[in-house]
Every structure is written in C-alpha cells, then in structure tokens.
Amino acid sequence: xxxxxxxxxxxxxxxxxxxxxxxxxxxxxxxxxxxxxxxxxxxxxxxxxxxxxxxxxxxxxxxxxxxxxxxxxxxxxxxxxxxxxxxxxxxxxxxxxxxxxxxxxxxxxxxxxxxxxxxxxxxxxxxxxxxxxxxxxxxxxxxxxxxxxxxxxxxxxxxxxxxxxxxxxxxxxxxxxxxxxxxxxxxxxxxxxxxxxxxxxxxxxxxxxxxxxxxxxxxxxxxxxxxxxxxxxxxxxxxxxxxxxxxxxxxxxxxxxxxxxxxxxxxxxxxxxxxxxxxxxxxxxxxxxxxxxxxxxxxxxxxxxxxxxxxxx
Amino acid sequence: xxxxxxxxxxxxxxxxxxxxxxxxxxxxxxxxxxxxxxxxxxxxxxxxxxxxxxxxxxxxxxxxxxxxxxxxxxxxxxxxxxxxxxxxxxxxxxxxxxxxxxxxxxxxxxxxxxxxxxxxxxxxxxxxxxxxxxxxxxxxxxxxxxxxxxxxxxxxxxxxxxxxxxxxxxxxxxxxxxxxxxxxxxxxxxxxxxxxxxxxxxxxxxxxxxxxxxxxxxxxxxxxxxxxxxxxxxxxxxxxxxxxxxxxxxxxxxxxxxxxxxxxxxxxxxxxxxxxxxxxxxxxxxxxxxxxxxxxxxxxxxxxxxxxxxxxxxxxxxxxxxxxxxxxxxxxxxxxxxxxxxxxxxxxxxxxxxxxxxxxxxxxxxxxxxxxxxxxxxxxxxxxxxxxxxxxxxxxxxxxxxxxxxxxxxxxxxxxxxxxxxxxx
Numbered sequence: 252x253x254x255x256x257x258x259x260x261x262x263x264x265x266x267x268x269x270x271x272x273x274x275x276x277x278x279x280x281x282x283x284x285x286x287x288x289x290x291x292x293x294x295x296x297x298x299x300x301x302x303x304x305x306x307x308x309x310x311x312x313x314x315x316x317x318x319x320x321x322x323x324x325x326x327x328x329x330x331x332x333x334x335x336x337x338x339x340x341x342x343x344x345x346x347x348x349x350x351x352x353x354x355x356x357x358x359x360x361x362x363x364x365x366x367x368x369x370x371x372x373x374x375x376x377x378x379x380x381x382x383x384x385x386x387x388x389x390x391x392x393x394x395x396x397x398x399x400x401x402x403x404x405x406x407x408x409x410x411x412x413x414x415x416x417x418x419x420x421x422x423x424x425x426x427x428x429x430x431x432x433x434x435x436x437x438x439x440x441x442x443x444x445x446x447x448x449x450x451x452x453x454x455x456x457x458x459x460x461x462x463x464x465x466x467x468x469x470x471x472x473x474x475x476x477x478x479x480x481x482x483x484x485x486x487x488x489x490x491x492x493x494x495x496x497x498x499x500x501x502x503x504x505x506x507x508x509x510x511x512x513x514x515x516x517x518x519x520x521x522x523x524x525x526x527x528x529x530x531x532x533x534x535x536x537x538x539x540x541x542x543x544x545x546x547x548x549x550x551x552x553x554x555x556x557x558x559x560x561x562x563x564x
Numbered sequence: 565x566x567x568x569x570x571x572x573x574x575x576x577x578x579x580x581x582x583x584x585x586x587x588x589x590x591x592x593x594x595x596x597x598x599x600x601x602x603x604x605x606x607x608x609x610x611x612x613x614x615x616x617x618x619x620x621x622x623x624x625x626x627x628x629x630x631x632x633x634x635x636x637x638x639x640x641x642x643x644x645x646x647x648x649x650x651x652x653x654x655x656x657x658x659x660x661x662x663x664x665x666x667x668x669x670x671x672x673x674x675x676x677x678x679x680x681x682x683x684x685x686x687x688x689x690x691x692x693x694x695x696x697x698x699x700x701x702x703x704x705x706x707x708x709x710x711x712x713x714x715x716x717x718x719x720x721x722x723x724x725x726x727x728x729x730x731x732x733x734x735x736x737x738x739x740x741x742x743x744x745x746x747x748x749x750x751x752x753x754x755x756x757x758x759x760x761x762x763x764x765x766x767x768x769x770x771x772x773x774x775x776x777x778x779x780x781x782x783x784x785x786x787x788x789x790x791x792x793x794x795x796x797x798x799x800x801x802x803x804x805x806x807x808x809x810x811x812x813x814x815x816x817x818x819x820x821x822x823x824x825x826x827x828x829x830x831x832x833x834x835x836x837x838x839x840x841x842x843x844x845x846x847x848x849x850x851x852x853x854x855x856x857x858x859x860x861x862x863x864x865x866x867x868x869x870x871x872x873x874x875x876x877x878x879x880x881x882x883x884x885x886x887x888x889x890x891x892x893x894x895x896x897x898x899x900x901x902x903x904x905x906x907x908x909x910x911x912x913x914x915x916x917x918x919x920x921x922x923x924x925x926x927x928x929x930x931x932x933x934x935x936x937x938x939x940x941x942x943x944x945x946x947x948x949x950x951x952x953x954x955x956x957x958x959x960x961x962x963x964x965x966x967x968x969x970x971x972x973x974x975x976x977x978x979x980x981x982x983x984x985x986x987x988x989x
Contacts, residue, residue, distance in 0.1 A: 315600070339585055342582055369910075373950050376943075503757075538769070
C-alpha cells in the first residue's frame with residue numbers, strides 16, 4: 252500500500268479513494284448485520300465481528316478445498332466459495348442466536364450483551380484451537396487490475412478484486428433491499444422491529460423472524476469475510492474484533508436501526524480510515540475509528556440517518 | 565422420548581454443519597508458503613456424538629424436573645443464604661492466615677496474590693457495574709493508568725511506592741471522570757461500547773507512544789516495594805527488613821508482604837463499598853441502576869452520581885494497577901487487552917452483580933480454575949467464554965445472587981436472585 256508517497260498528487264488521493272470505498276463496502280456489509288439485529292431486538296450483537304471472522308475462515312477452507320480438487324477456475328468457483336461460506340456462516344448465526352440469545356429474551360438488560368461477549372470469546376478461541384493461532388495466508392485467486400491514471404511513477408490501479416468487491420456488495424445489497432421491502436419475511440421483520448408483541452398477536456412467528464434476521468446478518472458478514480480474504484490475502488482468528496468494532500461504529504454513525512445508514516456509515520469509516528493512514532499515521536488509524544465512535548455517540552447519538560428515540564419509564 | 569431423540573438428532577445435524585469445515589479440515593502451512601488441508605473427520609464425528617448425547621440428556625432432564633416455582637430461591641441460593649453469615653468470616657480468616665498455613669509455598673502464595681488482585685479489581689468494577697449499573701467494558705484502562713503511573717513516577721522521579729500509590733489512584737480516578745464525562749448521556753449497551761473504545765484507545769496509545777511508555781517493549785526494572793522504607797534485600801545488610809527485625813533474609817518476606825499488601829487494598833475496597841452502600845451516594849447508585857428516569861424525577865443529580873461511580877471504580881483499578889506494576893517489576897501493553905476487561909467483568913457477573921461475597925468467590929473459582937487448566941492453555945479461554953454464556957442462560961443473576969436489601973421497611977427479607985433487577989429500560 253505504501254509506494255514512494257507522492258502524497259500531494261491527485262493520483263495518490265484517487266488511489267486512496269478507491270481503497271477506501273472497497274474497504275468501506277466490507278465494513279458496510281458487516282454493519283448491516285449489527286443494525287438489523289439492533290433494530291429487531293435492541294441488543295448489540297457483540298459476536299457479529301467474530302461471525303465475520305468465521306465467514307472468512309469458511310471461505311478460506313472452501314477455497315483450499317476447491318483448489319485441491321482442481322476446481323478453482325473462473326467466476327463460478329468464487330461463487331461456489333461464497334455459497335459454501337454463506338451456508339456455514341448462516342448456520343453459525345442461527346446457532347448463536349438459538350443457544351445464547353433466545354433463552355435470554357426478557358432477562359435483565361445487560362444479560363444478552365454479556366452473553367454476546369461470551370460467545371465472541373468462544374468463537375475466537377474455537378477457531379484458534381481448531382485452526383491454529385498463526386495468520387493464514389491465501390494465494391491470490393484474482394490478480395491484476397486496470398490502470399486508471401499515471402502521475403510520474405505513481406499509477407492508480409483499480410484491481411479486479413476491488414471491482415469484484417464493489418460489484419458484489421452492490422448486488423448483495425440489492426437482493427437484501429428487495430428481501431426487506433418486498434417479501435413476506437421482510438414485512439415480518441419490519442413488523443417485529445416496530446412492535447414485537449403486536450406482531451406476534453397478528454400471527455407472525457417472531458422467534459422464527461428473529462432467527463432468520465440473524466441468519467441473514469451472518470450471511471452478509473460472511474460475504475464480507477470472503478471479500479476480506481480475497482482483498483488482503485491473510486486472515487487470523489482475531490480479525491473479527493477490530494472489524495466488528497469498526498463496523499459497529501459504522502452502524503452507529505449511520506444511525507443504528509437504519510439499513511441505508513449502515514452502508515453509508517461503512518463507506519465513511521472506510522474512507523476516513525484509509526485517508527487517515529495515508530496522510531497522517533498508520534499506527535493511530537484504529538484510534539481514528541474509535542474516536543469517531545465516541546464523538547458520534549456524544550454529539551450525534553441518533554447517527555446520520557437514525558430516528559430520534561423517546562425515553563419512557 | 566421420541567421428541568427428545570428428534571431434538572438431539574437435529575442438534576447433531578447442526579453441529580455437523582458447524583464443525584464439518586472448521587474442525588474437519590485444518591489448514592496447515594505446506595511447502596512453498598501455501599496452505600494445505602489435513603482432514604480430521606474423526607473429531608467431527610466425536611463432536612457430533614457429544615452434542616447428540618448432551619442434547620438428549622438435557623431434554624430428558626428437563627422432562628423429569630418438576631416445574632420450579634419462579635421467584636423462589638433456588639437450592640444453591642438457599643445454601644449460600646444459610647452458609648452466608650459463616651462464609652465471609654471463614655474466607656477472611658483463611659485469607660489472613662494463608663501464608664502461615666502448612667503446605668503453602670511460594671507458588672501458592674503467588675496464586676493467592678493473583679486471585680486477590682482480581683478480587684480487588686472485581687470489587688472495584690462492582691461499584692461501577694454492580695451498584696451503579698453502568699456496564700464498563702474498558703475497566704482495564706484504569707488498571708493500565710495506575711500501573712503506568714506508578715512505573716513512570718517511580719522510575720523518573722524516584723518516588724516511593726507509598727507516595728505513588730495514592731497518586732496512581734488519583735490519576736486513575738481523574739481519568740475515570742475524564743472518560744465518564746462524555747458518556748453521561750449514554751445508556752446501557754452504548755455506554756459499554758464507548759468504554760470499550762476508550763480502553764482500546766488507551767492501549768493503542770500505550771503501544772505507540774514509545775518515548776514515554778516504551779511502546780510494545782513496556783517498562784522494566786520498576787522499583788520493588790519496601791517495608792515502609794526498609795528494603796527487602798537478600799544480603800541482610802544494615803537497614804534492610806531482615807536486619808531490622810533480626811530475621812534470616814529470605815525471598816519469601818517480600819512475597820508475604822505483597823500478599824498482605826494486596827489483601828489490605830482489597831479489604832479497603834470492600835470496606836469503602838460496604839460503607840458507601842449505606843450512605844446517600846450508595847443508595848443513589850443503586851436507585852440509578854434500578855431506574856434512571858425515576859431517579860432524575862426524584863431530584864437525584866445523575867451527573868454527580870455517575871461520575872462518582874466512575875471515579876471510585878477507576879481509583880481502585882488504579883490502586884490495583886500500581887500494585888501490579890510493583891509486583892511484576894515489568895509492565896507492557898500486553899497485560900491490558902480487552903480480554904482482561906472481559907475477565908474482570910465475568911468475575912463480577914458470575915458473582916451476581918452487586919454481591920461482594922459473590923465477587924470474591926467468583927474470582928477464587930475463575931482465577932483458581934485458570935491456574936488448574938494452565939496445561940490446556942488454548943482451551944482455557946474457550947471454556948471461560950462458554951461458562952460466561954452458560955451463566956447468563958442458566959443463572960443470569962450469578963451464582964450467589966441473593967441480596968439483603970440495604971434499606972427495608974420493617975422486616976428484612978432475602979431477595980431471591982430471580983427477582984433482583986438491574987435497571988430495566
């Protein structure tokens with residue numbers, strides 16, 4: 252990422268813009284999962300970042316499995332990796348909700364959050380025990396890119412992976428938007444979000460709807476995990492923590508509960524982080540993300556696209 | 565029975581789906597830097613079998629168990645309730661006499677010091693989480709502030725432990741207020757995430773501010789404590805602890821001193837908490853935990869109440885941090901990660917959010933358990949996370965969840981775990 256740093260050039264800024272958008276897409280996809288779960292049951296799914304990590308690992312293993320079988324060729328193979336990873340990760344999302352969150356519905360306020368912290372620790376250490384603690388490098392499946400601009404020695408590159416990330420995110424979000432706005436399940440989800448008890452009185456199976464919300468959130472996170480793997484090529488069991496906090500920041504920045512807000516927030520966080528490390532300091536880039544979280548919550552608690560909530564006794 | 569079998573089969577099928585890739589195929593570094601897969605489907609079958617039996621037994625046990633009247637104290641709670649009056653003095657007596665008990669060597673005493681450090685941290689966090697109901701996920705930040713404050717003051721200015729200790733506490737309390745101030749308006753889970761972010765910011769700064777903190781290498785050679793000015797030296801020369809008291813110089817003197825030091829600090833935390841609970845401030849904390857809005861309506865100053873909880877909790881964290889620095893003689897940002905905050909929180913949660921005795925027992929069980937499982941290093945955290953979930957699912961009020969109300973009309977009665985609430989809504 253660090254070339255000779257012609258930092259003043261337009262080309263350098265353009266390259267950061269491209270990098271920032273593709274990173275922001277990954278954060279946005281994870282953030283949607285946070286915001287959905289928060290909207291529907293009002294809890295922060297602290298383990299969501301680790302679900303993303305599970306998605307990345309499932310993709311890595313699927314990828315290795317396919318290349319061992321000599322099937323790792325062309326876009327169909329990547330689609331197959333995605334499908335396998337989504338299926339496995341969705342199952343994790345379902346199981347986590349069933350085991351750790353559902354029994355706690357109606358328990359005291361902090362119980363689900365504490366349980367989620369426990370699940371986060373379990374998932375991280377499960378992967379560490381099962382797959383080892385060392386970072387896992389993956390061979391680049393897609394290499395090369397398009398050269399957009401040249402300024403002196405510096406070339407602006409839009410890699411094929413970045414194109415894939417942007418296209419795939421847009422496609423997934425389109426499917427997801429249709430799912431939420433047009434289908435029966437989406438209507439049930441929105442009904443549960445507004446008033447869970449009333450929704451259940453009207454014959455909506457709220458438990459099933461909540462379960463499916465977790466599955467969908469996990470599926471989106473797993474797509475993000477696959478893309479993270481393709482983009483960075485190295486994963487370990489701990490990537491979920493930072494990515495999770497940043498995606499949560501994105502969800503808060505966009506206004507928690509708002510789906511377009513989550514994507515917008517993700518893009519903003521990706522851009523801020525990329526530009527921060529390009530122009531200021533790489534060491535403190537995580538501080539930048541955390542500070543945004545704190546500042547947003549203090550000055551703009553409803554986020555950019557969120558609704559004002561009224562407190563009642 | 566058929567239903568139980570079916571449930572177990574479903575659970576096993578789900579477990580198969582969960583484990584088939586992530587356990588069944590292990591990625592290992594192969595030749596030329598690429599990864600290869602090693603299959604372990606035997607382990608997957610074993611895990612699925614375990615899940616199947618576990619789920620079956622659970623279903624059968626559930627069917628057999630008579631419905632317990634909700635709200636009635638459970639057997640465990642009743643047991644602790646009956647033992648309660650004896651348990652605390654017994655624990656205290658054991659703690660006081662521990663260095664002199666037969667069979668207690670250097671390593672046991674070291675473990676005792678470690679456990680007591682966590683007891684103290686648990687009691688400190690209990691003020692914030694258990695009494696005031698503010699979920700703090702960045703408590704380790706204050707521990708770090710205390711530790712670095714002591715290390716830097718002692719190394720750069722040559723101040724003694726007894727001057728640094730209050731300074732470290734004050735600095736940590738100051739940070740508590742500083743961090744508490746912006747989050748006054750936040751509630752519940754938002755507060756938790758912001759405190760988590762603060763904790764991480766402090767850690768990242770510690771890692772990167774190399775000129776001050778030594779960066780990832782940390783600070784070493786931190787001065788060891790002296791017995792009120794008398795150093796614990798091995799030579800037994802004039803003016804050392806051993807010489808003044810006419811004892812044979814021994815390394816265990818310092819360990820025993822450290823043990824009593826942390827015991828006193830922990831008991832101080834406990835004493836302050838217990839006293840405060842009977843005073844207006846403590847009652848305001850507990851009222852705030854139960855219902856913030858009602859509190860405000862009754863004219864309680866929420867700003868002062870919240871900040872005082874943060875400051876006091878942070879101060880005890882700072883004391884514990886200074887103690888940690890002087891005991892280890894070496895600190896680095898490694899010791900102050902999020903997982904440390906999670907462990908301290910887990911101790912408070914297991915202890916039943918607000919119960920002093922519960923926190924002490926939870927610290928003994930958890931940290932002691934950690935040491936027992938030291939051989940299974942990788943598995944420890946896995947089990948620990950699992951226990952955290954299990955506690956929340958099975959006994960959300962903690963293992964020792966009963967409380968006597970601090971103030972009551974007429975007769976005092978035990979409140980069962982299930983009926984104690986942490987400020988809902």
